[in-house]
Amino acid sequence: MTDQTLWQSIAGTLRAEIAGGVRGTGDRLPTEAQLSARFGVNRHTVRRALAALAEEGLVHARRGAGVFVAPARAEYPIGARVRFRQSMEAAGRVPGKRILASESRPASEGEARVLRLSPGETVHVTDGIALADGAPMALFHAVYPLGRLPGLPKALAEHGSVTRALMACGVPDYVRVSTRISAVLASPVEAGHLKVAPGAPLLLSEAVNATPEGVPVELGFTRFAGERIALTLDHS
Incomplete structure (x- = not known):
């Protein structure tokens, strides 16, 4: 076997053990040395296999503790107050974020209509990846009426x-006023x-999120990885 075939084979074996319940949520995987001995390969090959599983969201590493099986699918409630960070923390996950792009520009016609802005008013836009235990859960595109x-922009950075x-920025609370969910590839x-x-x-x-008085403060488009997160509607 080539090195690539070896690490893919190891990843496949561990993936099957996780899917079959041999290794459950929160279980610690054997050490790199133990896996190297089990599969008869060097540690570099084992690391590539573990990295592939981490990218899929199946495992996550804890510094100084080892590699653990990640929760199967995160529950993300959508109700009056939708907060990714709090939802992930409540599920026992470690939330994170990576910003891909950020800019201030004139609002498009559609953005101005939804955010109740005059044509050409400035909006601030951020694009990024929402993470849980280091695994990518969603891509977000957020538009704010500047x-x-x-x-x-400075507050988001800080x-x-x-x-x-x-x-x-003077908005102590905000609520979800509308959500439209659809399936895309x-x-x-x-x-x-x-x-x-x-x-996939x-x-x-x-x-759309708004102040309790109904003034829009955010228009968001989020693409969630269907295999890693479940959206639940909270009617309470």
């Missing part, structure tokens, strides 16, 4: 959290970011 949120950034670029196969099913959420 005139209502002075200082938002706080990382949308909730804290909005609070710093991952483009090659989206698949690369989410570590899924091109054409994604859940597309188109949502």
Whole structure:
């Protein structure tokens, strides 16, 4: 076997053990040395296999503790208040975020209509990847009305959290006023970011958040990896 075939074979064996329940959620995998001995390969080959499983969201590493089987699928409730970070923490996951692009520009006609802006008003746009235990869970595209949120770009950079950034801009609370969910297929670029196969099913959420008084503060488009997250509607 070639080196590539070897690590793919090892990843396939471990993947099957996880799927079959031999290794359950939270179980620690054998050490690299133990896996090397089991499969008769060097540690570099084992690391490539473990890295592939981590990219798929099946395992995650804890510094100094080892590699563990990740929870099968995260529950993400969609209700009056939708907060990715809090939802992942409540599920025992470690949330994270990686920003891919950020810019301020004139609003498009559609953005201006949804956010109730005058044509050409400035919006701030961020694109990024939402993570849980280091695994990519979703791609997000968020549009904010900059005139209502002075200082938002700096606040987002400083706080990382949308909730804290909005609070710093004078919005202490916000609620979900609309959500539209549809199924789409991952483009090659989206698949690369989410570590899924091109054409894999994604859940597309188109949502508007507003102040309790009904003033829009965010228009968001989020593409969730269907194999890693379940969207649940919270009617409470």
